[in-house]
Amino acid sequence: xxxxxxxxLLQSVLVILGVLLLVFFIVNLTGDPVRIMLPPEANxxxxxxxxxxxxxxxxxxxxxxxxxxGAMHGDFGESLRYRGQPALRQVTQRFxxxxxxxxxxxxxxxxxxxxxxxxxxxxxxxxxxNLAIVSALLGQSxxxxxxxxxxxxxxxxxxxxxxxxGYGEPRHVILPAFTLGAFFMARNTRLIRSGMIEVLEQDxxxxxxxxxxxxxxxxxxxxxxxxxxxxxTIIGLDIGQLLGGAVVTETVFAxxxxxxxxxxxxLNRDFPVLEADVFFIALAFVGINLxxxxxxxxxDPRVRVR
Amino acid sequence: MTARSMRFSRRQxxxxxxxxxxxxxxxxxTGCGMFGKSEESKVVMGYGLSLVQLDPHRNENMVxxxxxxxxxxxxxxxxxxxxxxxxxxxxxxxxxxxxxTQFKLRPNVKFHNGEPFDAEAVKFSIHxxxxxxxxxxxxxxxxxxxxxxxxxxxxxxxxxxxPDPAILPRLTGFxxxxxxxxxxxxxxxxxxxxxxxxxxxxxxxxxxxxxxLVMEANKDYWGGAPKIQKVVVKGIPETQTRVxxxxxxxxxxxxxxxxxxxxxxxxxxxxxxxxIPGNRIVFFALDCRSKPFDNxxxxxxxxxxxxxxxxxxxxxxxxxxxxGTVLNPWYAGYEAVVQPxxxxxxxxxxxxxxxxxxxxxxxxxxxxxxxxxxxxxxIEALVGELAKVGLKGNxxxxxxxxxxxxxxxxxxxxxxxxxxxxxxxxxxxxLFTNFHSTSMYAKVWQGYxxxxxxxxxxxxxxxxxxxxxxxxxxxxxxxxxxxxxxLWGYAIQDIYGINxxxxxxxxxxxxxxxxxxTLADQKA
Numbered sequence: 014x015x016x017x018x019x020x021x022l023l024q025s026v027l028v029i030l031g032v033l034l035l036v037f038f039i040v041n042l043t044g045d046p047v048r049i050m051l052p053p054e055a056n057x058x059x060x061x062x063x064x065x066x067x068x069x070x071x072x073x074x075x076x077x078x079x080x081x082x083g084a085m086h087g088d089f090g091e092s093l094r095y096r097g098q099p100a101l102r103q104v105t106q107r108f109x110x111x112x113x114x115x116x117x118x119x120x121x122x123x124x125x126x127x128x129x130x131x132x133x134x135x136x137x138x139x140x141x142x143n144l145a146i147v148s149a150l151l152g153q154s155x156x157x158x159x160x161x162x163x164x165x166x167x168x169x170x171x172x173x174x175x176x177x178x179g180y181g182e183p184r185h186v187i188l189p190a191f192t193l194g195a196f197f198m199a200r201n202t203r204l205i206r207s208g209m210i211e212v213l214e215q216d217x218x219x220x221x222x223x224x225x226x227x228x229x230x231x232x233x234x235x236x237x238x239x240x241x242x243x244x245x246t247i248i249g250l251d252i253g254q255l256l257g258g259a260v261v262t263e264t265v266f267a268x269x270x271x272x273x274x275x276x277x278x279x280l281n282r283d284f285p286v287l288e289a290d291v292f293f294i295a296l297a298f299v300g301i302n303l304x305x306x307x308x309x310x311x312x313d314p315r316v317r318v319r
Numbered sequence: 320m321t322a323r324s325m326r327f328s329r330r331q332x333x334x335x336x337x338x339x340x341x342x343x344x345x346x347x348x349t350g351c352g353m354f355g356k357s358e359e360s361k362v363v364m365g366y367g368l369s370l371v372q373l374d375p376h377r378n379e380n381m382v383x384x385x386x387x388x389x390x391x392x393x394x395x396x397x398x399x400x401x402x403x404x405x406x407x408x409x410x411x412x413x414x415x416x417x418x419x420t421q422f423k424l425r426p427n428v429k430f431h432n433g434e435p436f437d438a439e440a441v442k443f444s445i446h447x448x449x450x451x452x453x454x455x456x457x458x459x460x461x462x463x464x465x466x467x468x469x470x471x472x473x474x475x476x477x478x479x480x481x482p483d484p485a486i487l488p489r490l491t492g493f494x495x496x497x498x499x500x501x502x503x504x505x506x507x508x509x510x511x512x513x514x515x516x517x518x519x520x521x522x523x524x525x526x527x528x529x530x531x532l533v534m535e536a537n538k539d540y541w542g543g544a545p546k547i548q549k550v551v552v553k554g555i556p557e558t559q560t561r562v563x564x565x566x567x568x569x570x571x572x573x574x575x576x577x578x579x580x581x582x583x584x585x586x587x588x589x590x591x592x593x594x595i596p597g598n599r600i601v602f603f604a605l606d607c608r609s610k611p612f613d614n615x616x617x618x619x620x621x622x623x624x625x626x627x628x629x630x631x632x633x634x635x636x637x638x639x640x641x642x643g644t645v646l647n648p649w650y651a652g653y654e655a656v657v658q659p660x661x662x663x664x665x666x667x668x669x670x671x672x673x674x675x676x677x678x679x680x681x682x683x684x685x686x687x688x689x690x691x692x693x694x695x696x697x698i699e700a701l702v703g704e705l706a707k708v709g710l711k712g713n714x715x716x717x718x719x720x721x722x723x724x725x726x727x728x729x730x731x732x733x734x735x736x737x738x739x740x741x742x743x744x745x746x747x748x749x750l751f752t753n754f755h756s757t758s759m760y761a762k763v764w765q766g767y768x769x770x771x772x773x774x775x776x777x778x779x780x781x782x783x784x785x786x787x788x789x790x791x792x793x794x795x796x797x798x799x800x801x802x803x804x805x806l807w808g809y810a811i812q813d814i815y816g817i818n819x820x821x822x823x824x825x826x827x828x829x830x831x832x833x834x835x836x837t838l839a840d841q842k843a
Contacts, residue, residue: 056459056752056759057727062451095372095528096454097508106528162559169567177564178555180530267555269529277369 021306025299032295033288037080040284041073067093080288089289094278100285104271104293110180111270114193114262115255117186122194123201123248127237130205134213135232145202152199161192161265178267189266193259197251204247208240215239242313249305253298360838361549362821364831365561365570369529369554372512375496376448376455381740384493385574385831386552389534390431391496391517394422394441395487397828401649401744404487408436408497408518417482417783418465424473428541430499431522438475442467443500445477455494460748464489482781484788488651488743520545520834529554534833545834546841562816565590571818574831577692578636584816595825596640597813598647599740600749601691603701603806606732608766611682616674617710618803621734622660624667624708625806630700635693638812644796645739645749647810649827652746652779652792657800660807667708679709683733686716691738691811698736726764734806744828746792751776754799767804 047063064070083090089100133145168188169177179185212218213236221231258272271290278287368382375391378384394409409422428436445467448455455461463483468476479486489495502516515523520540526532532552538544553570555561562580564570566587576584576592585592605612605621612618631639641659648655671679686698702712712734717725725731741749753760755776756768772795779791800807815825823836 057763058459059456060727062458063454063456066452066454095512096377097374097512098372099509103528110529162557162563165560165563165567169569170563173567177567177569178557178560179553179569265557265560267529267553267557267560269527273529273556 017310018307021303025303028299029292029295033081033084033292036288036291037077040279040282040287041076084288084292089292090285092283092286094281094283094286100283100289101293103274103286104289107269107271107274108293110268111256111258111272113186114189114259114268114270115252117190118194118197118255119248119252121190122198125194126198126201126205129198129202131209131232131237133202133206134209135228137210142206145206149199149202149206152195153203155195157192157196157259157261158265160195161188161262164188164192165265178265180267180269185266189259189262189268192265193255193262197255201244201247201251205240205244208243209236212236212240242309245305245308245312249301253301256297256301257294359549360547360841361551362547362572362833362836363551363553363570364833365553365555365564365573367554367556367558367561367573367575369556370526370532370552373515373523373526374511375498375515375517376444376453376494377512378456378493381829382554385829386532387496387515387517388493388519388830389521389550389833390515390519390523391498392519393492393495393497394424394490397488397491397744399826401827404491408441412487415476417781418479419476420486421470421474421476424475425541426473428518429539430502430516430518431537432499432502432516434499434501434516436497436499436518437472438469439472440497440500441475442469443503444497445495447498447503448494457492457494460492460743461489461494482783484781484783484785485651485743485745485747488745492742520832521550540834542834546837547833550833565816565818568818571821572823572831573816574813575692576814576816578638578814580816581636581814590816590818592814593817593823593825594638594812594814595827596647597811598742598744598827598829599691599738599811600642600645600647600808601639601694601697601736601738601811602645602808603734604731604737604760604765605734605804605806606765607804608729609732611674611676611680612734614674615802616670617676617680618806619801620667620670620674620708621705621710621806622803623663623670624705624710625701626662626664626704627659627701627809628662630697630704631809634696634700635812638692638814639809640812641809642807644799644807645753645805646746646792646796647741647744650741650744650746650749651785652750652789654789654793656793657796660800664708667710671709676709679711681711681713684712684714685722685731685733685735686714687719687722687736688716690719690736692814694736727759729763729766731764737805738811740829742828746788747780750792750795751780754795754804761804765804767802769798769802772798772802 047060047067047069068076080090087101092098092100092103095103129145129148133142136142165177165188168175175188176182176185218231218235221235222228258270258275260272260276262268263270263273264276271293275287275290277283278290366382366385368380370383370386373383373387375387378387392407394407395404395412396407398405406425408425408428410425412420412422414420424436424438424441430436445464447453449458449461449464451458463479463481465478465480468478470476477486477490483489497518499516503511513526520537520542521534522537524533524535534550534552536545536548555564558577561570561573562576562584565573565584566589568589581592584590605618607613627641631637631641643657643659646653671677684698684702686695688695698714702714705712722731722735726735739749739753752758754767754772756762756773761767775791775795775798779788779795782788782791813825813829817823820839821836822839825831
């Protein structure tokens with residue numbers, strides 16, 4: 014058990030180191046941040062001055078050693094765009110917004126998927142099943158960009174019920190969480206439905222039915238639990254993905270999360286913030302998956318024996 | 320562990336997971352109930368960019384300037400019609416000689432933190448901006464200023480290195496903003512970047528990145544307390560969301576409305592459009608080193624064959640104004656002598672033939688997107704129009720960073736998109752910076768030189784008599800229209816969407832001064 018956890022931990026550290034290496038070299042090969050920061054009226058003298066100021070005139074290996082040394086204790090240097098401000102702080106300042114959106118998204122989409130998926134599996138080929146499948150198909154295929162704008166037009170512009178964008182008050186989260194959750198709900202509904210169908214055909218379900226257990230109990234007590242393992246894996250990946258921010262949804266709703274920060278720092282070649290952002294996202298993703306892996310050992314004793 | 324207790328803990332684990340997910344979402348649904356708007360005088364601004372940092376001397380772009388101008392002030396400022404200078408932190412000024420201008424300062428002014436405004440503050444601020452360590456993005460525009468002399472606590476002399484006919488417009492420039500010396504020499508870099516303290520009509524209240532910035536009226540403002548008590552600044556990156564936010568009443572004013580959305584806004588019944596010729600001029604640079612644009616005749620042919628009037632009418636819905644070269648009519652040094660070049664396809668074809676390209680000629684047209692409204696569509700239409708007279712541009716899209724670094728290395732050939740904003744509203748900043756043979760744009764980007772032009776540019780730069788200076792600028796423009804180093808373009812139109820509950824008219828200089836706003840039902 015302990016060796017299992019330790020080996021998973023070691024793997025996680027290696028993954029994060031690999032991510033750091035990759036992100037440093039990729040971002041440093043993609044272009045000049047100075048030009049983008051300066052207005053078009055700036056001249057070559059202005060450009061050189063800024064480049065020296067930011068240490069971008071040094072050789073790349075020297076920059077990398079400094080980068081790795083700093084990254085070890087969470088120091089990614091100062092943001093190039095938010096000058097004078099630590100890069101990692103830019104990420105941590107925006108993380109609560111990402112967490113709130115992720116939480117609200119899971120809060121409605123997960124129960125909805127569980128309910129829809131289960132009902133669809135139990136009442137297979139019924140009208141309800143078809144409805145679930147169609148809504149899942151829609152949720153997965155509607156671009157969140159379009160869905161978000163339509164929701165804004167309907168609920169903010171036409172009905173005036175909810176704010177069009179922004180962050181702060183609780184009601185601000187409703188439209189973005191719905192937009193973002195539509196995809197997760199749709200995908201998980203399909204997964205849960207097919208998982209349930211598979212489980213419901215197992216021998217032990219037939220045994221339970223043969224014993225005379227009521228159908229409701231068969232589903233709730235026997236089937237759902239056995240379907241949980243693959244679903245928990247998917248949920249782990251979902252959480253990891255949600256914690257990495259949702260670029261499109263955040264942009265459409267002007268939501269101050271870390272997904273938008275990542276895109277902004279790519280467009281502005283803000284290397285330190287991008288590096289800190291990717292590091293943070295990798296950490297969250299790896300951390301959640303580590304938790305899920307350890308969680309298996311509780312859910313499924315067979316994993317421990319492996 | 321028994322099977323039963325194992326089952327229990329598995330169930331617990333699942334329960335715990337569900338509770339955690341719920342708890343994370345819960346705060347978002349409690350404490351609701353802020354429905355309905357209160358009647359306080361508040362204006363909400365919806366800009367297209369989020370604010371990045373608020374140290375005025377390191378100001379990044381127009382959005383920052385637009386916001387910070389309400390909290391900070393310069394010594395002097397342009398009047399609304401841009402025809403004269405209004406006193407701001409200086410009350411009067413006079414030239415002592417060609418290099419020295421004396422300013423009497425406004426007495427009894429305090430910064431928002433209580434620091435007194437005086438001559439030392441002026442000296443500190445201008446010297447801080449001039450210090451390369453501060454990192455002012457457009458420092459080269461100000462390096463003609465040598466130093467500030469404190470004469471007494473309410474008088475300063477500003478001394479330039481060479482005679483500067485444009486010292487007054489220069490001192491309206493955003494980087495010459497006056498900051499409180501004590502705060503700016505003791506506060507941390509992060510505080511300076513996030514908590515502005517100035518003398519302006521609005522005081523900083525709060526700001527979180529990618530979220531709202533809040534300002535309140537400065538009741539002790541020397542010009543009287545402004546009418547709007549509270550201003551909230553939002554950055555909404557997605558244009559359609561921004562328009563929706565205006566229509567839904569979530570924001571009151573949005574700049575940079577796309578022409579396609581003007582109808583929706585003006586027909587909503589609750590909002591209106593205000594549009595005014597803008598300060599930014601769009602043009603297309605030609606590589607004067609390589610074929611075919613090394614030939615002046617081909618460069619002239621491009622100008623006669625572009626049909627920009629038609630493009631402005633159809634693509635921009637009329638939201639653009641043709642210009643003769645790179646000057647707007649209200650710039651100091653402009654005379655209404657040099658007019659936009661006419662559309663003349665026959666002349667364009669004849670010029671091409673004369674240049675030795677009777678069957679037309681091919682070249683690369685480098686486009687960039689997202690710098691000004693509908694730039695992509697304009698470029699595509701332009702390529703089509705030019706092809707009709709035999710100028711066949713092969714369109715190649717570059718992102719701005721790449722285009723700029725390639726141009727700076729002298730690697731762009733053919734024709735490419737550029738634009739220029741002139742905050743000094745003075746011809747020199749547009750002409751000298753773009754066309755003198757020592758300037759980066761003429762020398763490195765285009766390889767364009769003209770010794771006669773250099774002489775005139777140098778003469779106008781130090782000519783102190785406005786009439787003589789304007790005559791020089793006109794002569795410069797005539798040479799430029801003959802040489803055609805650019806395909807001369809158009810001045811963009813600034814289009815604002817405004818909620819009808821706000822009374823406000825936009826300005827030509829792109830400033831959005833919240834102190835010029837009132838509520839429609841409020842006494843001005």
